[in-house]
Amino acid sequence: MARVLVGVKRVIDYAVKIRVKPDKSGVVTEGVKHSMNPFDEIAVEEAVKMKEKKLATEVVAVSCGPSQAQETLRTALAMGADRAIHVEVPAGDYETLQPIHISKILAKIAQDEKVDIVILGKQAIDDDSNQTAQMTAGVLDWPQATFASKVEKKDSELHVTREIDGGLENIKVKLPAVLSADLRLNEPRYATLPNIMKAKKKPLKKVTPKDLGVDISPRIQVISVEDPPVRQAGSIVPDVDTLVSKLKEKGHC
Amino acid sequence: MYAIRLVNKINLKPTEAVRLRLVDVAPRCISTTIPCGANKGDKLNKPAPKSQSFVMNMFRGQVQASQVFPYPKVLNEEQVDTLQMLVDPTTKFFEEVNNPLKNDQLEKVEEASLAGLWELGAFGLQVPQDLGGLGLNNTQYARLVEIVGANDLGVGITLGAHQSIGFKGILLFGTPEQKAKYLPRVSAEKQFAAFCLTEPSSGSDAGSIKSRAVLSPDGKHYILNGSKIWISNGGLAEIMTVFAQTPVKDEKTGEVKDKVTAFIVERSFGGVTNGPPEKKMGIKCSNTTEVYYEDVKIPIENVLGGVGNGFKVAMNILNNGRFGMAAAMSGTMRSVTRKAVDFATNRLQFGNKIDSYGAIQEKIARMSTLQYVTESIAYMISGNMDSGSQDYHLEAAISKVFASECAWYVTDEAIQIMGGMGFMRDTGLERVMRDLRIFRIFEGTNDILRLFVALTGIQFAGAHLKELQRAFKNPTANLGLLLGEIRKRAIASVGLDSGPDMTQYVHPELKGCAESASKCVADFGRAIESALIKYNRKIVEEQFVLNRIANSSIDLYTMVVVLSRCTQSLNNKSSTANHEKLMTELWCNEASARIEKNLKALTSSVELGNFTKMSAISKNVCQNGALVQQNPLGF
Numbered sequence: 001m002a003r004v005l006v007g008v009k010r011v012i013d014y015a016v017k018i019r020v021k022p023d024k025s026g027v028v029t030e031g032v033k034h035s036m037n038p039f040d041e042i043a044v045e046e047a048v049k050m051k052e053k054k055l056a057t058e059v060v061a062v063s064c065g066p067s068q069a070q071e072t073l074r075t076a077l078a079m080g081a082d083r084a085i086h087v088e089v090p091a092g093d094y095e096t097l098q099p100i101h102i103s104k105i106l107a108k109i110a111q112d113e114k115v116d117i118v119i120l121g122k123q124a125i126d127d128d129s130n131q132t133a134q135m136t137a138g139v140l141d142w143p144q145a146t147f148a149s150k151v152e153k154k155d156s157e158l159h160v161t162r163e164i165d166g167g168l169e170n171i172k173v174k175l176p177a178v179l180s181a182d183l184r185l186n187e188p189r190y191a192t193l194p195n196i197m198k199a200k201k202k203p204l205k206k207v208t209p210k211d212l213g214v215d216i217s218p219r220i221q222v223i224s225v226e227d228p229p230v231r232q233a234g235s236i237v238p239d240v241d242t243l244v245s246k247l248k249e250k251g252h253c
Numbered sequence: 254m255y256a257i258r259l260v261n262k263i264n265l266k267p268t269e270a271v272r273l274r275l276v277d278v279a280p281r282c283i284s285t286t287i288p289c290g291a292n293k294g295d296k297l298n299k300p301a302p303k304s305q306s307f308v309m310n311m312f313r314g315q316v317q318a319s320q321v322f323p324y325p326k327v328l329n330e331e332q333v334d335t336l337q338m339l340v341d342p343t344t345k346f347f348e349e350v351n352n353p354l355k356n357d358q359l360e361k362v363e364e365a366s367l368a369g370l371w372e373l374g375a376f377g378l379q380v381p382q383d384l385g386g387l388g389l390n391n392t393q394y395a396r397l398v399e400i401v402g403a404n405d406l407g408v409g410i411t412l413g414a415h416q417s418i419g420f421k422g423i424l425l426f427g428t429p430e431q432k433a434k435y436l437p438r439v440s441a442e443k444q445f446a447a448f449c450l451t452e453p454s455s456g457s458d459a460g461s462i463k464s465r466a467v468l469s470p471d472g473k474h475y476i477l478n479g480s481k482i483w484i485s486n487g488g489l490a491e492i493m494t495v496f497a498q499t500p501v502k503d504e505k506t507g508e509v510k511d512k513v514t515a516f517i518v519e520r521s522f523g524g525v526t527n528g529p530p531e532k533k534m535g536i537k538c539s540n541t542t543e544v545y546y547e548d549v550k551i552p553i554e555n556v557l558g559g560v561g562n563g564f565k566v567a568m569n570i571l572n573n574g575r576f577g578m579a580a581a582m583s584g585t586m587r588s589v590t591r592k593a594v595d596f597a598t599n600r601l602q603f604g605n606k607i608d609s610y611g612a613i614q615e616k617i618a619r620m621s622t623l624q625y626v627t628e629s630i631a632y633m634i635s636g637n638m639d640s641g642s643q644d645y646h647l648e649a650a651i652s653k654v655f656a657s658e659c660a661w662y663v664t665d666e667a668i669q670i671m672g673g674m675g676f677m678r679d680t681g682l683e684r685v686m687r688d689l690r691i692f693r694i695f696e697g698t699n700d701i702l703r704l705f706v707a708l709t710g711i712q713f714a715g716a717h718l719k720e721l722q723r724a725f726k727n728p729t730a731n732l733g734l735l736l737g738e739i740r741k742r743a744i745a746s747v748g749l750d751s752g753p754d755m756t757q758y759v760h761p762e763l764k765g766c767a768e769s770a771s772k773c774v775a776d777f778g779r780a781i782e783s784a785l786i787k788y789n790r791k792i793v794e795e796q797f798v799l800n801r802i803a804n805s806s807i808d809l810y811t812m813v814v815v816l817s818r819c820t821q822s823l824n825n826k827s828s829t830a831n832h833e834k835l836m837t838e839l840w841c842n843e844a845s846a847r848i849e850k851n852l853k854a855l856t857s858s859v860e861l862g863n864f865t866k867m868s869a870i871s872k873n874v875c876q877n878g879a880l881v882q883q884n885p886l887g888f
């Protein structure tokens with residue numbers, strides 16, 4: 001039996017059309033719909049499933065960020081996590097918070113809470129870093145099984161199928177371990193309305209990076225955030241021959 | 254002088270005063286609506302009833318602002334927070350799991366979808382949390398129902414027949430034991446509920462039902478016999494709120510009379526069966542059947558709301574749920590408008606996008622405005638109810654009438670904007686159009702609800718007129734009342750009456766609209782008084798007149814509602830405030846013009862002549878059993 005820690009990040013909803021702030025310091029987040037990072041939903045689902053299969057005793061969800069992060073934690077609780085930890089990071093500091101910081105925070109919590117498995121989304125859909133799980137394993141010096149598309153627990157090991165270029169890789173990791181969830185690992189459940197109401201009564205603990213002894217001073221500076229270049233209008237060519245010659249002209253074939 | 258003469262005129266006709274009283278007797282014809290109990294047993298010396306209802310007081314030409322200004326804001330931060338969390342999964346469910354076209358085609362809600370709705374908790378939104386539901390208040394309920402209305406009205410009725418009417422009686426009137434026993438069953442335990450009132454010979458005239466329940470010889474059960482028709486969820490329900498006549502002894506006279514009583518009936522009691530699902534025009538996926546009761550043994554503890562109180566129970570249930578229909582229709586209008594706008598902004602005809610043409614612009618503007626008005630009413634009433642208002646029945650009736658008619662109009666226009674595409678099944682609008690039609694018929698037809706609004710308001714105004722008459726009998730004791738009234742009438746008689754001032758409640762930018770609303774209130778009150786003097790109790794039979802009074806009251810109430818909401822938006826400097834202002838101004842301008850026209854009709858000899866003509870035309874046609882005119886060829 002194991003205790004599972006899942007990381008959940010609040011990101012701009014996948015369906016929202018992203019707008020860059022006029023001063024190019026970032027993207028507009030005010031009044032914009034946010035939800036749980038989709039890969040984190042998959043991570044929560046996997047953890048909750050483990051609990052349902054009696055492979056795990058407890059699921060703890062953690063989120064770092066300003067107070068709104070609690071909404072995401074509530075969703076995790078509604079999906080079946082048992083308790084939540086909100087690592088409070090003020091909005092200003094949050095802008096420069098990087099995987100290196102998050103992984104140290106998660107590692108510390110993993111140790112404090114005596115967890116056996118950490119499951120994270122393989123990446124967040126806002127900054128697409130794809131580093132946190134790997135770094136967390138590094139900080140903890142635990143084995144890692146990233147891009148998991150299937151997880152089975154056998155004795156004190158996890159058998160994990162990973163999606164890699166050109167196929168599937170099957171690996172074994174000893175516990176404790178860090179996992180990152182890929183798209184096909186499972187289909188996350190809906191948070192039902194009664195469970196959302198129940199989630200309000202589940203415990204949510206607040207800590208700060210300082211409490212955890214993690215330095216979150218920025219390691220990077222954002223110089224500018226820009227829109228992708230606008231696609232040039234195409235032109236209609238009269239026939240295939242012209243198309244081929246145009247493509248040749250541009251060096252495409 | 255004129256003012257005094259007018260009052261004297263009323264006072265001098267004692268016969269009329271007596272007749273006025275007869276208006277108090279809630280006429281049978283409006284029996285799918287709650288009788289205005291406040292006036293029952295009116296004694297000559299009893300003070301006229303008071304009401305917090307804006308609509309009620311408007312019939313006296315007065316403004317009762319407490320329920321309309323400021324626009325209600327009833328949710329605390331935590332309730333907003335909870336609601337926001339519920340909106341997403343509900344929306345997601347309807348977008349990703351439920352398939353309205355499939356449900357329509359199958360004429361039932363797909364199994365997976367139905368199971369999902371139970372799982373989601375959608376069937377127990379207002380059941381207290383400790384009894385298995387979500388414990389939402391009316392405003393929170395409205396917001397979720399709006400999502401349902403935007404997506405699938407057939408599912409909406411499956412849900413609504415269950416919780417808005419099916420077990421609502423238990424929530425409103427149930428004893429603690431009844432609640433503890435049944436509410437968990439209709440929520441967590443996933444048993445369907447239904448509301449069983451209508452019978453083959455009794456629709457609008459709900460008081461005339463024939464189903465009957467008599468006490469068993471040992472006094473422990475009622476034995477129910479009868480049959481119901483067009484019962485939503487009739488084939489699915491395990492728990493039913495059933496209305497039946499029961500013999501009731503009058504405490505005073507000792508006379509035994511049949512009175513309606515409400516019962517909680519379980520299918521498992523035995524003797525409950527149902528017919529096959531009806532084939533319908535719309536809301537096809539909602540299950541509608543006949544339900545039969547044959548010697549059903551109902552334990553006496555399953556009487557709901559007291560023996561003989563069934564009519565009141567039924568009417569309160571319906572009244573309590575009507576705002577939900579307005580909320581659902583707001584959602585419907587939002588979604589059909591989105592489709593039409595998406596089409597209009599992309600469709601190129603005659604070299605331009607069609608949204609650049611005035612004909613299309615007028616449609617979109619009206620669609621948007623009607624949705625704004627409906628939505629504003631829905632949340633105003635839910636807000637009033639959540640603040641504990643008891644005086645919301647006229648407003649609720651208006652919300653149902655207005656919402657169902659606007660949704661019909663808006664969807665029709667959405668189809669029109671989309672041209673041939675709007676007519677195609679896959680576009681999803683023709684289904685909505687079919688689904689919407691029933692909303693003007695059930696839970697009190699719109700015609701009956703109009704009569705209800707007009708008559709209840711008139712009755713209220715009548716009671717106050719009588720108070721004035723009594724005051725004249727003892728002028729010295731009632732000097733204040735009389736002087737106020739004389740002043741009011743003196744001003745009115747010289748045409749200076751701008752009505753009770755409403756500008757104080759609205760944002761300065763809406764002053765003009767508020768002035769015209771104020772004037773409408775004054776005109777309306779005067780028109781009601783004249784009608785009362787003219788028709789007396791016979792007003793009950795003057796449906797041409799009543800209809801126009803009802804339409805004016807709807808226009809007037811809706812004006813005030815949008816003034817209130819828009820004021821809030823302007824005060825909060827909401828990003829959409831200016832857009833809302835445009836719609837508010839449009840609405841107020843057009844509604845006040847309609848009010849003027851409708852009220853004029855009450856005294857115009859041409860219009861009154863038209864009423865007589867219409868009555869005659871209809872009589873001729875009915876006597877003939879078909880149209881009277883032949884075709885111009887003569888055969």
Ligand SMILES: Cc1cc2nc3c(=O)[nH]c(=O)nc-3n(C[C@H](O)[C@H](O)[C@H](O)COP(=O)(O)OP(=O)(O)OC[C@H]3O[C@@H](n4cnc5c(N)ncnc54)[C@H](O)[C@@H]3O)c2cc1C
Pocket residue numbers: 281282283285414448449450451455456457458482483484485486533541691694695696697698699700701
């Ligand atoms: C799909 C569907 C679902 C339903 N679900 C339920 C349910 O769950 N439970 C339930 O109990 N019932 C239900 N009903 C019944 C519904 O409430 C009735 O159809 C409605 O009350 C109207 O009654 P009626 O059809 O008998 O029409 P009638 O009462 O016969 O009315 C016919 C017409 O006459 C008009 N009219 C009647 N009296 C007057 C008057 N005095 N003055 C002027 N005009 C008048 C009406 O406005 C209407 O236009 C449902 C009906 C349908 C179609």
Ligand SMILES: Cc1cc2nc3c(=O)[nH]c(=O)nc-3n(C[C@H](O)[C@H](O)[C@H](O)COP(=O)(O)OP(=O)(O)OC[C@H]3O[C@@H](n4cnc5c(N)ncnc54)[C@H](O)[C@@H]3O)c2cc1C
Pocket residue numbers: 600602603607610611612613669670671672673674676
């Ligand atoms: C069941 C069915 C049967 C049909 N049968 C036939 C048939 O047998 N033969 C055939 O040829 N066609 C047929 N049609 C096509 C039908 O004639 C067209 O749908 C109709 O002409 C409208 O064109 P549209 O659907 O492209 O709408 P659009 O022309 O795109 O119009 C969309 C909306 O824009 C409005 N609009 C367009 N231009 C302007 C403007 N300049 N100013 C203001 N408003 C404007 C329209 O009034 C409409 O409200 C059929 C269509 C249907 C649905």
